[in-house]
Amino acid sequence: MSGASPPKPVDWRRNLAALWFAEFTAIFGFSFAFPFLSIFIAQDLHVSAGRDLDLWTAAAASASGLAMAIASPIWGLLGDRLGRKPMLIRSMVGGAITVGLMFLAQTPMQLVILRFLQGATSGTVAAATALVAAETPRPRVGWALGVLTSSVALGGAIGPVIGGFAGAAVGLRLVFLGGGILLMLSMIPVLFIVRESERRRQEGPRPSTLATIRQRPGTVRALVVLIGAQGLVTLVQSASQQLVVLKLYEMLASGASAAAGLAFGAAGITNSGAAVAYTRVTKRLGFVRTSAGASLLLAGAIALLPIAPSAALVVLIVGVTGLLNGTVVPATAAMIGMEAPNEVQSTIFGINASSVAFGFFLGPLVGGGIAATAGVPAALVVSAVLALGLAGLLGIGAREPTR
Numbered sequence: 001m002s003g004a005s006p007p008k009p010v011d012w013r014r015n016l017a018a019l020w021f022a023e024f025t026a027i028f029g030f031s032f033a034f035p036f037l038s039i040f041i042a043q044d045l046h047v048s049a050g051r052d053l054d055l056w057t058a059a060a061a062s063a064s065g066l067a068m069a070i071a072s073p074i075w076g077l078l079g080d081r082l083g084r085k086p087m088l089i090r091s092m093v094g095g096a097i098t099v100g101l102m103f104l105a106q107t108p109m110q111l112v113i114l115r116f117l118q119g120a121t122s123g124t125v126a127a128a129t130a131l132v133a134a135e136t137p138r139p140r141v142g143w144a145l146g147v148l149t150s151s152v153a154l155g156g157a158i159g160p161v162i163g164g165f166a167g168a169a170v171g172l173r174l175v176f177l178g179g180g181i182l183l184m185l186s187m188i189p190v191l192f193i194v195r196e197s198e199r200r201r202q203e204g205p206r207p208s209t210l211a212t213i214r215q216r217p218g219t220v221r222a223l224v225v226l227i228g229a230q231g232l233v234t235l236v237q238s239a240s241q242q243l244v245v246l247k248l249y250e251m252l253a254s255g256a257s258a259a260a261g262l263a264f265g266a267a268g269i270t271n272s273g274a275a276v277a278y279t280r281v282t283k284r285l286g287f288v289r290t291s292a293g294a295s296l297l298l299a300g301a302i303a304l305l306p307i308a309p310s311a312a313l314v315v316l317i318v319g320v321t322g323l324l325n326g327t328v329v330p331a332t333a334a335m336i337g338m339e340a341p342n343e344v345q346s347t348i349f350g351i352n353a354s355s356v357a358f359g360f361f362l363g364p365l366v367g368g369g370i371a372a373t374a375g376v377p378a379a380l381v382v383s384a385v386l387a388l389g390l391a392g393l394l395g396i397g398a399r400e401p402t403r
Helices: 012-031 034-043 053-081 085-105 108-121 124-135 138-170 172-185 187-193 207-215 218-286 287-309 311-339 342-376 378-398
Strands: none
Touching: 012 034, 012 085, 012 124, 012 172, 012 187, 034 053, 034 108, 034 138, 034 311, 053 085, 053 108, 053 124, 053 218, 053 342, 085 108, 085 124, 085 187, 085 311, 085 378, 108 138, 124 138, 124 311, 124 342, 138 172, 138 218, 138 311, 172 187, 172 311, 207 218, 207 342, 218 311, 218 342, 218 378, 287 311, 287 378, 311 342, 311 378, 342 378
């Protein structure tokens, strides 16, 4: 008597390896040019240095975050219903088209519009994170998300270094075009290697996301704190990143592109290492104390940037912030993965992506707005204070997840 054979279980390690290469390539493409938005606006779009440059930089940097904050929950909900792999492919196609089109931008407003469209249609990290969290055995979720985060960090490390030197050699326009091509190539391992577990059809009415979460006592509050923390650390990160570029531009002018590339490259390398190794610390201290302690040290590192007397010291400090971000981000993401019920993983990570995107939206506005009115050093001090608030939020409000 023959029957349909049961579907083969998904090899989560094979998935993770393929997604690592896919995300590395995608983030490499994104970070190829985006850290140098202020330089592109000044040199290619002919905006004068000073208040106008600060404000257009803030608008271009934050536009994608605003769009992503609106669109991410919708994509997350569709991911739980239609599949997480299709959402990942969709995000890579959207990113490839919009980033490539920035090659054609002739005015700051055109760049802002394309950045908005990029935010609305991309979001590769959230889609890949939801896929890894859903397909990985619970005891390995923290490690697996750390490995995935390392691909994001490493792509973000190498992209600005190569992009900075490429921009100096051939101009930032061609760098945007190259970024779009890399994003299209990132789909190859997803299309041919990544598999997703067969989706079970649920009989009867589907319970709401909130009803599903409330079945676990305390989970709603825990997720609110963690999603808020992810948004806040992103706000600090995105604000300080743009401020570092402006500080280096004030210090070096023509050499700012290469120096910024080295700074973000150093941050990406330390971030990547921390993302893989942080679980060794959480085994001893727990997720809450590890993430709160790293946030406190992050505040101290950012506070040193306004008084850094040389570009070399700025690069060194940015490298330290990468190490600390590489601990806070994957630790809080792993806590979300362990708290969220499997049935609504993609929806929860979509909401989390909205929080992260809102951080990307607010960060450049806060940093650029304060820099335009009170100067870059004052804006960096505000970023340090926000990192201190992040440490308090995690230390007081988060709970240690069960493993």
